[in-house]
Amino acid sequence: MTRSEFHVLISERVLFLDGAYGTEFFKRGYIKGKEPIEILNVKAPEKVLELQSEYVKAGVDFLLTNTFSGNRHKLKKLGYENYFEQINSEAVRIAKEAAKHSEKKVYILGDMSSVGEMIQPIGDLDSKYVYNIFKEQAKVLIESGVDGIIIETMSDLKELKLAYLAVRDVSEDIPLFVSMTFEENSVAVTGTSLEVYVSLFNDLDVDAIGINCTLTPDKMVPLVKKLSIFSKKPIFAEPNAGKPTLSADGRLIYKTTPEEFTVYIEDYVELGANIVGGCCGTGPDHIRYMTKLIGERKPKARKTEELNVITNRTYMVEVSPFLVIGERINAAAKKKLHAQIREFNFENVLKLAKDQEKEGAQVLDVNLGLESVLSDEHFRRIIVELDRIVSLPLSLDIQFNEYLEVALFEYPGRAIINSAKAIKEDLDAKIRMLKRYGGILIILAMGKEIPNSPEERYKTAKDAVEYAEKNGIDRSRIFVDPLVLPLGANQDYNVTLETIKLLNKEGIKTSIGLSNFSFGMPNREQLNASFLALAMHYGLSGAILNTSEVTTVNILSGMKKILKKESTNVSVEDVDNDL
Amino acid sequence: MTRSEFHVLISERVLFLDGAYGTEFFKRGYIKGKEPIEILNVKAPEKVLELQSEYVKAGVDFLLTNTFSGNRHKLKKLGYENYFEQINSEAVRIAKEAAKHSEKKVYILGDMSSVGEMIQPIGDLDSKYVYNIFKEQAKVLIESGVDGIIIETMSDLKELKLAYLAVRDVSEDIPLFVSMTFEENSVAVTGTSLEVYVSLFNDLDVDAIGINCTLTPDKMVPLVKKLSIFSKKPIFAEPNAGKPTLSADGRLIYKTTPEEFTVYIEDYVELGANIVGGCCGTGPDHIRYMTKLIGERKPKARKTEELNVITNRTYMVEVSPFLVIGERINAAAKKKLHAQIREFNFENVLKLAKDQEKEGAQVLDVNLGLESVLSDEHFRRIIVELDRIVSLPLSLDIQFNEYLEVALFEYPGRAIINSAKAIKEDLDAKIRMLKRYGGILIILAMGKEIPNSPEERYKTAKDAVEYAEKNGIDRSRIFVDPLVLPLGANQDYNVTLETIKLLNKEGIKTSIGLSNFSFGMPNREQLNASFLALAMHYGLSGAILNTSEVTTVNILSGMKKILKKESTNVSVEDVDNDL
Ligand SMILES: [Zn+2]
Ligand SMILES: [Zn+2]
Ligand SMILES: [Zn+2]
Known part of the structure; x- marks a missing residue:
């Protein structure tokens, strides 16, 4: 998919992302304690294919590769550094395989997220090092043939920016979605507000700006509203399926039903969301219910406002x-x-x-x-x-x-x-x-x-x-x-x-x-x-x-x-x- | 003389005032200790006529009446209040008589000066009272037939202003000259500078602005220069004949010779003085020498500067x-x-x-x-x-x-x-x-x-x-x-x-x-x-x-x-x- 093809597509209808991998793999018992779910790409690719095929059948437009923690720094911490290349290349192969099970074209997004440790000055990591970690992963994903990249669940604006630079330095031509995760007050745990985030990425060479994770579908509505007002790019949102509770056997239970989930997704669409999907706790049922109800809608025109501000990570001032x-x-x-x-x-x-x-x-x-x-x-x-x-x-x-x-x-x-x-x-x-x-x-x-x-x-x-x-x-x-x-x-x-x-x-x-x-x-x-x-x-x-x-x-x-x-x-x- | 006649005359040539009365009467022994010289108008009019005739023969254009201290307040202080009307009306009669001894027309100026005590806030006198004192004297002088009024040797701007108002309230038609006396620093003993004085009288309905007394002819040159620069009206100056010294027999001796006197008068004329004459210590010799040397000169054009200031009596600020x-x-x-x-x-x-x-x-x-x-x-x-x-x-x-x-x-x-x-x-x-x-x-x-x-x-x-x-x-x-x-x-x-x-x-x-x-x-x-x-x-x-x-x-x-x-x-x- 070229970027211009993406821009045509996004202007035609509301598009669908898939649901969760991690929570779903745990729920299905495919993964134990400290294993990264990405190791399934290598050790049990059929299980990944199974879930991804379900998402494809549920009607997604975009399938994410199972590579959320697939950067070398995080894998190393978990003791799986040796699998780095394999995890990423296999992930793309599996997703492509799954995508075949669809009548409509399903695009593969290489999934990237945090290195799992903080960069200076919040943590100790060096920014150039982190940039290179992302660049390495992006290179493998893109060379393996993804249609686009999504950088998601980011809580540090600086880290997201480094990931963005890394992806763009690997390819100027690939569609790129970015997404941060915010608390209920629209502020990330590192102090960055949704407005600060959007104001920066409005300037940058990305194809869609999104928010995901942390919040239940209802709590995400005000944030989607802000996003719809301030973003100059197509927007997307992926809420969690409610707040998790602990089951008797120690598993996290997400209680939002597909019906309830979709009620709020419909609100997002009414606010002008271009792409919707699910994060933690959502599974094929949520996605199927969502794609069915939303169907082939044209994206709502958004009432946007100029967000012309100077910012650092926690403070912004209007120009x-x-x-x-x-x-x-x-x-x-x-x-x-x-x-x-x-x-x-x-x-x-x-x-x-x-x-x-x-x-x-x-x-x-x-x-x-x-x-x-x-x-x-x-x-x-x-x-x-x-x-x-x-x-x-x-x-x-x-x-x-x-x-x-x-x-x-x-x-x-x-x-x-x-x-x-x-x-x-x-x-x-x-x-x-x-x-x-x-x-x-x-x-x-x-x-x-x-x-x-x-x-x-x-x-x-x-x-x-x-x-x-x-x-x-x-x-x-x-x-x-x-x-x-x-x-x-x-x-x-x-x-x-x-x-x-x-x-x-x-x-x-x-x-x-x-x-x-x-x-x-x-x-x-x-x-x-x-x-x-x-x-x-x-x-x-x-x-x-x-x-x-x-x-x-x-x-x-x-x-x-x-x-x-x-x-x-x-x-x-x-x-x-x-x- | 009407005011317009005066304005024609003053545009034609430099005009001459007379010399001193007081110092001259003392010098001639006509007057004793505490007597006001004005009593001569009543008790020895021929002596006044004698001096005035000499001034007329010396070539003056203006003859002052012998009424310098002839206001009721001052006469009262000296014990001569009863003579008030007679002193003033006789003075005019005598001057008119003297004026006849001339080939050219000699004009009579009713002479007025200070009441001899200070007005509030410097002294205790009430301004309205002082105004009335001046008004009364002006009335007698004008009714007795003077051609104009001169208010001279004034050191208090406020008193001068009251005298001016009094004269103008008696007659709007009579030519009126005003003159203050300054120390060498151009400031009167009450703190008023020459500039403050001139700036006020430029606005007022007077026909000439002058300075007289206190200074020797040489010391008056810088003041005449200022006057010539700042006055919008015709200007006049009457210096003393030097600083007086006490003679062996207790008389004041003024030593400036007619020749030396006239050297400086000529400077005044060069600076644009319209009218010149002498104050304390000058006599007919000084005046005769002066009129002869100056002759029939056209007044010099003056290089004037705008003196647009707001003032009180001691302070001025440029507009x-x-x-x-x-x-x-x-x-x-x-x-x-x-x-x-x-x-x-x-x-x-x-x-x-x-x-x-x-x-x-x-x-x-x-x-x-x-x-x-x-x-x-x-x-x-x-x-x-x-x-x-x-x-x-x-x-x-x-x-x-x-x-x-x-x-x-x-x-x-x-x-x-x-x-x-x-x-x-x-x-x-x-x-x-x-x-x-x-x-x-x-x-x-x-x-x-x-x-x-x-x-x-x-x-x-x-x-x-x-x-x-x-x-x-x-x-x-x-x-x-x-x-x-x-x-x-x-x-x-x-x-x-x-x-x-x-x-x-x-x-x-x-x-x-x-x-x-x-x-x-x-x-x-x-x-x-x-x-x-x-x-x-x-x-x-x-x-x-x-x-x-x-x-x-x-x-x-x-x-x-x-x-x-x-x-x-x-x-x-x-x-x-x-x-
Ligand atoms: Zn999540
Ligand atoms: Zn997620
Ligand atoms: Zn004098």
Whole structure:
């Protein structure tokens, strides 16, 4: 199945995934205590074929390979590392065999999930290692002939992102579904909300965004609703068959009947779900009942809302109507800070992060200063350390594209890339990273030189924005920096204001580096705050500024009220199910 | 001589005043110890005639009556009250007689000077009483047939203003010259600078502005220079003939020779002096030498500068480029303050004045609140009390025109009248007072109702400004208040901003009542400061605001720097002779 074939198919009708493997194998007594169910692919392939054939007969469109725990890291932990290749290749072979028992075409999805241990900073695993683990599994699955890949039951956004990158680095052409699992409050156990998850994967090159496991069918309804509102991609959902209870003989019993299960699946479909199926506790009976009742429905049109946010793994802030980016993690102007960073001493960086959060910053700009004396590891570590403490999303102010990519690889969320010049070479590099890692881009309204007139600055920026759009980056993901020059250098600040106005008319967001206005002048706060008021009046959409300037922060509040541009930050604690 | 005859004459050539009377009578031994020299008019008129005839023969154009101390208050103190009418009427008769001994026309100026005691708050005299003293003398002089009046050697601006009002209330048609006496630092002993004096009398209905006495001819040059730069009226100067020394027999000896005297008089003429003469120590020889050397010169064209300032008696602030008016003496919104004022307890008013001065206010708005429960005396006393402590110039925010006039009568300087509606009736009343008392007017950009569009508000204001100009009030003396309405009432603040822009283009100054913007809202400071930045960017020239708002004051400083609109306040301590 090509990706375009998938997109045709998904537009035609609601599609069906299968039900559980693990719980079903246990229920049927095929598996004992600590064995991975995936070993059945090798040791009792007929049992896998049996269940999969039942799913095929139940009417699924997609059959998952029995490879949920089939990555090398997890198999190794369970003592089955030697079976890694066999488990995965056999799984595909069996599924393909089962798929034959259908009148309609059944597609095989290579199933992938967590490595079973946490990545830094939550755990100890190295992200590059985990990426390679996924890449290895994806390679075997794809080479064995799956029609697509599903990465499911993920509770760590970072791990999911690494798995996504791994799959896409093996194949750009294969359909790819991703799915996280959430608690009833729409937040994963690692603190990532459904919105944070969706906002990132809306940017990424996946074919469907889903949720699965953990929740009973009824409890999943509000999450499907959010998903249907915020996802820009086809959506899918797979609930569990109720909460398990322990039987007298020590087995887990899932009590949701196929009829009850399907009642809620129908709700999902009404909310616009494109693909439905079952997770733990569901079996062929659930799936059969579901496919029969839903039948050949056209997917419901969804009422979507723009979810344009900057996030880290636990915190998100809306890009509009106004974005406040704290400037103070900036080692370019601070020798001592730079020296500390070089020695991997991030104490002051973390303090600056905390301070700016208290002062009202929504996003933290991170500029490590002179990059030629730094290494990959500095950029990797700073992202891990800032992820470790609860802090704000980041704006990555990194000059060398190589280091920028190291940071983006490590970053668990939707960051700002600050910044690209309006030059093809730089734009191309940044656009590639935006597509690969997601995020928001700031484009400077300058090529090799700074245009003098507002019209030229506007034209330079607009051309760059249109170039990015032509290359797949919507203008909602772009800010233009209209360039603030020092008042002390006798620059005409009206050029900046007029450029903002022109861009604003065109629906292009703008963000300035405010403090440059007062560079070299006394009483900088007075000048910065004053200019901020003017720029906001001209339509400014964001600013990188010094949140320790009380006057500036007061003007920010005042102008937001005047312009009715009050922003919202949503941290995990604030998330509630009001949808 | 009519005033228009005088204006023709003064445009034709430099004119000559006479020399001293007092010092000359003493020198000639005509007068003993404590006798007023004016008694000679009654007891030895031939001696007065003799000296005056000499001045006439020396070539004067103006002969002063021998009535310097001829007001009733001063004569009474000297024990000569009974001679009041006779001294004044005889003086005119004698001068007229002397004037006959000339080929050219010699004009008689009724000479008036101080009552010799200080007015409140410096002294104890009541201003209305002093006004009446002057009025009585002016009446006798004018009825006796003088060609004009000169009020000279005044060291108290307030007393001079009262004398001016008195003369003008006796005759609107008579030429009137005024003259103050200054120390070498250009400041009178009461603290009034030459600039403060000139700025007030530029507004008033006088025919020439002069300086006389105290200084030797050389020391008076810098003052004549300032006068020539700042006066909008013809100017005159009369120095003393040097600093007096005591002779062996106890007489004052003035040593400047006629030749030396005339050297400096010629400097004055070069600087553009229209009328020259001598004060203490000068006699007919000085005058004769002067008239001969100067001859029939055309007055030099003067390079003038606009002196557009708000002042009290000791402090002045430039109207441009930006005026900061403190709003906090406002009993309209403060019940307790109003109750105190009603009881003539001005303690808190004075404290508010001091506080605002410290916070950076340049002018203090004075609004005593509900006026229907107040009396003339409240308005008189508040002006006297604010004059008593060193404080800032005032903006008189007084609704009832009757009370406004009481305050203006008492006020020693060039105040702001805040405000007139753009309605003929109100404009006429305010224009009359501007002409009578001097000052600056704020006109509201509204008639009976507030216009909704910027164009209408602008039109309303512009018509009012042009009406005032047609009636003799230059637009340099006018601010328009473009009306700031509460943001909380969902008013479109852009109407105010656009009105400012339109008026600014027309060269019409604008001033707003800033705090109204945030009326009824929380965090008022943030809103006020933000709006101030915008309004200043649109060309605002002044604001009535709360100087205790740190953010607002910071924005004020920032915007002034950005717009290069730094204002200057000049207190007495700052005055130096850098001209
Ligand atoms: Zn599950
Ligand atoms: Zn599952
Ligand atoms: Zn004198």
